[in-house]
Amino acid sequence: MNKTVRLTIVMSDPGPIIGCAILLLLLAGTVPALAQIPDTLFASDGAHADRFGYSVDIDGDVAVVGASNVNGGMGSAYVFRYDGSRWNEEAVLTAPDGAAMDNFGFAVAVSGDNIVVGAPMKDDRVGGAYAFRYLASEWTTYQVLGPPVNTWPATFGWSIDVDGDRLAIGAPGDGENGASSGAAFVYTFTGPAWLPDAKVTASDGDLSDFLGTSLALGPDLLAVGAYGDDQRTGAVYVYTPDGSEWTENDKLVASDGSLFEDFGFDVDFSEESKLIVGARYATGAADKSGAAYLFEFSGTQWSETAKLEASNGNTNHTFGTQVAINGTVAAVSATAAPIPGPANSGVVYLYRLENQIWIEKNILLAPDETKVQQYGLSIAAQEDEIVVGAMSAENSKGVASGAAFVYGLGLQSVGVDDTEVVSEFRLDQNYPNPFNPTTTIAYALPRPAEVTLTVCNVLGRQVRMLASGVQPAGAYEVTFDAAGLPSGVYFYRLTAAEYGETKRMVVVK
Incomplete structure (x- = not known):
């Protein structure tokens, strides 16, 4: 039987972005994709x-x-x-x-x-x-x-x-x-x-x-x-x-x-x-x-x-x-x-x-x-x-x-352009920003990778899972709909293989 280890991992970047605190289950050395907090x-x-x-x-x-x-x-x-x-x-x-x-x-x-x-x-x-x-x-x-x-x-x-x-x-x-x-x-x-x-x-x-x-x-x-x-x-x-x-x-x-x-x-x-x-x-x-x-x-x-x-x-x-x-x-x-x-x-x-x-x-x-x-x-x-x-x-x-x-379950439709030549992992700034209620987040993968794209509020609580699972190389776009969420600052984070980056966005209603 595999050993189950329960960890709280804080993913953060330098500067004012504090990232998301997410509870993970590590099973046999792999990190499964996450559903939202219920x-x-x-x-x-x-x-x-x-x-x-x-x-x-x-x-x-x-x-x-x-x-x-x-x-x-x-x-x-x-x-x-x-x-x-x-x-x-x-x-x-x-x-x-x-x-x-x-x-x-x-x-x-x-x-x-x-x-x-x-x-x-x-x-x-x-x-x-x-x-x-x-x-x-x-x-x-x-x-x-x-x-x-x-x-x-x-x-x-x-x-x-x-x-x-x-x-x-x-x-x-x-x-x-x-x-x-x-x-x-x-x-x-x-x-x-x-x-x-x-x-x-x-x-x-x-x-x-x-x-x-x-x-x-x-x-x-x-x-x-x-x-x-x-x-x-x-x-x-x-x-x-x-x-x-x-x-x-x-x-x-x-x-x-x-x-x-x-x-x-x-x-x-x-x-x-x-x-x-x-x-x-x-x-x-x-x-x-x-x-x-x-x-x-x-x-x-x-x-x-x-x-x-x-x-x-x-x-x-x-x-x-x-x-x-x-x-x-x-x-x-x-x-x-x-x-x-x-x-x-x-x-x-x-x-x-x-x-x-x-x-x-x-x-x-x-x-x-x-x-x-x-x-x-x-x-x-x-x-x-x-x-x-x-x-x-x-x-x-x-x-x-x-x-x-x-x-x-974060199963939003994700668009992909597999004709673009991608040389490195990339997470772009969302556009428009500020926005109400939808915005587009683009990212790129130079090779196939296990991907998670999450959105958290300023308290570190995950509010959306926008993408998860293994994805082929290519340039991606996903639409984030903030309907039902209050105005304020949110952070979105991409993890793919060894790459991780977080960016800031603002909902204005």
């Missing part, structure tokens, strides 16, 4: 053992956080909206017919003006799901959904995903093919309501497969995890629509899978026809340390393209408990990893696809890991942000009241 979300009415952060989702400027243990397990879900500078709590959602131990908030999903919240223990584990719509600037209970036939214990609402006008809900306790063989239900939004399309099961379904523990929707695609398949070797079933029906057209398994690895415990889909699948007890960096598998659709079939392993993983770290992917960025949580805190502190690993290779770029830790356990029990990603839930976080609201953390 925004921390709490429930305004949080209390002891609420489990805020049990589930999370994000879409645009709206984030949803489930708290499944509020009021004796009745549960709540909290809606936050980003106003350009901070995340503000906008609404607290509850079930209009909620009861103790329903676990409303066990699963959440948001897409546009739709939020759906699962309550899998409703009605003694039959389960249910609640659809909310954003109407007249308010989130309103729109529809209560349940399994078409009240089968016990379906645990309908265990997993949920929404993609535009499609909704999928998992019911891993469904018993059509044997006790807990599992199922998923697909709905389409047609004007006034979510209408049922289909119930999908596995063609080779068997008892204790738990199909529907996880699922992911994409354009004309539904992937459903069945981690219990074949004595917990696990599988993911892929379905596509055929008229009014959904047809199973593939069963994905790990190329090196074996018993009790829980492949399919979580799954996520990227619109670039990529799937990521978690296998929390697969043999990776160590025996049963966990792994995540990447699959890609060629147009005719799905193929396994990569296996991700934690650089510092160890037995029973449960790497692969939760997974998320968006474009060229993937996130994998290891909720039992004691790095650097006590057992079950939890960490989240970030990967980026570079030259067709997935490279570990960063390890995210809770801001105060000594007061957080099971960090990463829920994660969700979009193009430039990732939200991480930590239901066992301790704060002023009480032990296990919970928290969620939103990180900026």
